[in-house]
Amino acid sequence: MAVSGLVFIGFVLSHMYGNLKALSGELAFNEYAEHLRTLGEPLLPYSGLLWIIRVGLIVSLVVHVGSAVVLARRAHAARPVKYANRKYKNSSFSSRTMRWGGLTILVFLIWHLLNFTIVKINPAGGETNNPYRLMVDTFDLWWMTLIYLAAMAALALHLHHGTFSALQTLGLTNTAAARSRARAAGWVLAVVVAGGFSLVPIFTLLGVIS
Amino acid sequence: MRLTLKIWRQQNASAPGAMKTYDLDGVSTDMSFLEMLDVLNEQLQSQGEEPVAFDHDCREGICGSCSLMINGQAHGPEVTTTCQLHMRSFKDGDTITVEPWRAAGFPVVKDLVVDRSAFDRIIQAGGFISANTGSAPEANSVPAPRDKAMRAFDVATCIGCGACVASCPNGSASLFMGAKITHLGELPQGQPERYSRVVDMVAQHDAEGFGGCTNIGECAAACPKGIPLDVISQLNRDLRDALRQGR
Numbered sequence: 001m002a003v004s005g006l007v008f009i010g011f012v013l014s015h016m017y018g019n020l021k022a023l024s025g026e027l028a029f030n031e032y033a034e035h036l037r038t039l040g041e042p043l044l045p046y047s048g049l050l051w052i053i054r055v056g057l058i059v060s061l062v063v064h065v066g067s068a069v070v071l072a073r074r075a076h077a078a079r080p081v082k083y084a085n086r087k088y089k090n091s092s093f094s095s096r097t098m099r100w101g102g103l104t105i106l107v108f109l110i111w112h113l114l115n116f117t118i119v120k121i122n123p124a125g126g127e128t129n130n131p132y133r134l135m136v137d138t139f140d141l142w143w144m145t146l147i148y149l150a151a152m153a154a155l156a157l158h159l160h161h162g163t164f165s166a167l168q169t170l171g172l173t174n175t176a177a178a179r180s181r182a183r184a185a186g187w188v189l190a191v192v193v194a195g196g197f198s199l200v201p202i203f204t205l206l207g208v209i210s
Numbered sequence: 211m212r213l214t215l216k217i218w219r220q221q222n223a224s225a226p227g228a229m230k231t232y233d234l235d236g237v238s239t240d241m242s243f244l245e246m247l248d249v250l251n252e253q254l255q256s257q258g259e260e261p262v263a264f265d266h267d268c269r270e271g272i273c274g275s276c277s278l279m280i281n282g283q284a285h286g287p288e289v290t291t292t293c294q295l296h297m298r299s300f301k302d303g304d305t306i307t308v309e310p311w312r313a314a315g316f317p318v319v320k321d322l323v324v325d326r327s328a329f330d331r332i333i334q335a336g337g338f339i340s341a342n343t344g345s346a347p348e349a350n351s352v353p354a355p356r357d358k359a360m361r362a363f364d365v366a367t368c369i370g371c372g373a374c375v376a377s378c379p380n381g382s383a384s385l386f387m388g389a390k391i392t393h394l395g396e397l398p399q400g401q402p403e404r405y406s407r408v409v410d411m412v413a414q415h416d417a418e419g420f421g422g423c424t425n426i427g428e429c430a431a432a433c434p435k436g437i438p439l440d441v442i443s444q445l446n447r448d449l450r451d452a453l454r455q456g457r
Contacts, residue, residue, distance in 0.1 A: 071380070071422045078314050078381030078421035084216070084229055085307040087282035089377070090431035096379060098424060165425040171447025174440050 001067035002166035004060040009163065009189060011057060012155070016196040022209055023199070026132040033131045065106070072099055094161040101158045108151035139204035148201045156194035160186045211237040211297060214305040215250065217262055220318050223325075227318065229307070239298040243286060244269060244276060246297055247308075263321040269293040271434065274369030277376070278322055279309040284373035284432040291371065291434045311376035314419035315383065328418040329370050329386060335414035336407035337390040339399045352398050362396040365389045367435040374429035374437075380421035385429035387411050388441030391448055405452035412449060 021032040040049035088096065115121050115138060120128040123144055124137040138144050163186035164173075173179045203209045212235045220227030234250050241249070244266050251261035267275035271294040280286035286295045300306060308322060316324040354362075366389075374385035391408055394400030400407075423442055430439040 071424060075380040075382075075421040075424075078419055079312050080314055081312050083279060083282060083309055083312055084218075085279075085282040085309070089283060089428060091379075091426045091428045095424070095426040161425075168425045168439070168443050169423075169446055171443050171445075171450050173443040174447065176438065176440065179438075179440055179443070 001064060001071070002169035004064040004067070005162050005166045007056065007060040008064070009159070009166075012159075012193050012197075013189075016193055019197060019200050022132065022135065023203070026130075029132045029135075030130065065102075068099065068102055092161060094157040095165070097157060098161055098165075101154045104154040105151065105158060108147075108154070111147075112151075135200070136204055136210060139201040139209075142205060145201040145205045149198055152194040152198050155197070156190040159193055160190040162186070163189050211239065211300070211302045211304075213237055213246075213300070213303075216305065216307040217322070218309045219262070219321055220310075222320055223317055227321075229309075237297055239296065241297045242269070242293055243278070243280065243295040243297065244293050263319075263323045265323050266293060272369060274371040277311050277324065277326075277372060279307075279311065279376055281307055284311070284377040285371075285434050289431075289434060289436065291369075294434075311372050313372075313375045313381045315381070316372060316375065324372075326370070326372050328420070329372065329383070331418065332383065332387060332411050332414045333370075333390065336403065336410035337394070339394060339403060341399070354397055358396040362393050365396075365437055365441055366393040368393070368433075368437055369435060371434065373432045373434060375420060377428040377432035378421065378423075379426055379428060380424055382423045382429075383415055383418075383420040384423035384442045384445060385433060385437055385439070387415055388443075388445035389437045392441040392444045395444065395448055404448065405455055405457050408445060408448040409452050409457050412445075 018032055018036070021029045036050050037047045044052075094101070115123075116131075116134065120134060122128045122134055122137050123141055126137040127133050139148070164179075164182045167173050167182040167185070168179075173182045200209065212233070215232045215234055216229050217232060218227055219230045232250060232254075234246070234253065237246050237249065244264070247262060247264055254261050265275045265277055267273045269276075271291045274291075276285075276292040278285065278292045280292065280295070285292045287299050288295055310316075310318050310322045311324045311326075313324075315328040316326055319325050368386060368389035370386060372383075372386070375381060375383045378384075391411065394407065395404050425439070425442065427439055430437060
């Protein structure tokens, strides 16, 4: 769970960086998208490195979801009779919503891949072979932007607890200071990643990116 | 004080249980929570009803016998054991729900009493050091660094009450295990069995039906002895080292 989670943290950071290329205009964004496919050439074939990364991400996803299912089942079995009255003393909202948040991100991921990668659905009905235009057409629709922002809120919550939890699971938070640093890292990643991702849809809707 | 108590009543391990409501008058704010239950039981007995069964022993916060989920919190609203919780923490007219620890590893014996021998079996699996009998060795022949000794002492305060399991949304006993593993692992005497200890204790923990830890942190907040969450990190680190050594 922790290791696959760290793979995803690396992925969302680099994905967010790529998205921010949209702020530099159509040419920079599309060049970046093409560059991802030619990276590693001529040693690797066209899209070769991209597929190596994709396979790594798919394996991480299977491991991550698989671990989550095992943990959820164990938790369910460990408390057969629920409490009639339950109060939480000192746990973050994010830590208690990891399962629902994760499910939200998974559903979003399916739509996101259909939208931009597998099928390339242009909800506005425009062209689909130009990554930049597909993105602008999508986020020009206020409800699409809203769906993406909601998904980023779920991602922020997931990262907030997930980062700390991964470090704790890997045994790297053995002192109170290390624990505070791990929690701070969770906050920073949540704000930077979700904030960075949200800039592009918001700027597109506001007309800064067009 | 006048209180309305909603208490879990269950005849035995196999019988179905239910919450029952009782009115109790004349409760003093100086009573401990258990003394309040004693008063309730006297009232019940005078009415010819069966008293509420609950665990208790030392009543001074050191034995770990008392339990109780009070208004949805393990050992109630204060960070202490139920025997050291006083009725001044409640208000006149309050409704208080009292439930047993809820965990597959802690089956209900009767009413509010649960069987916590799963913890004993986890300790038997690895929560010990092997020492030769005979005369005690010279204490100064085994130096223990002060910071490590202090950490060991701090986490050795775990009384095994089970509040960590009761309050954990996953029903995990990782804080309890982590406390034992940190306590013994920080001291020189605990080194020979350090890595077999963590593997054996975790295996027993899982076999007892406790859940997996997702680092939510309710356990450390509920712990009457203030065992911090970093003992779970220590547990994970020792487990990682043990697995790397192929244990």
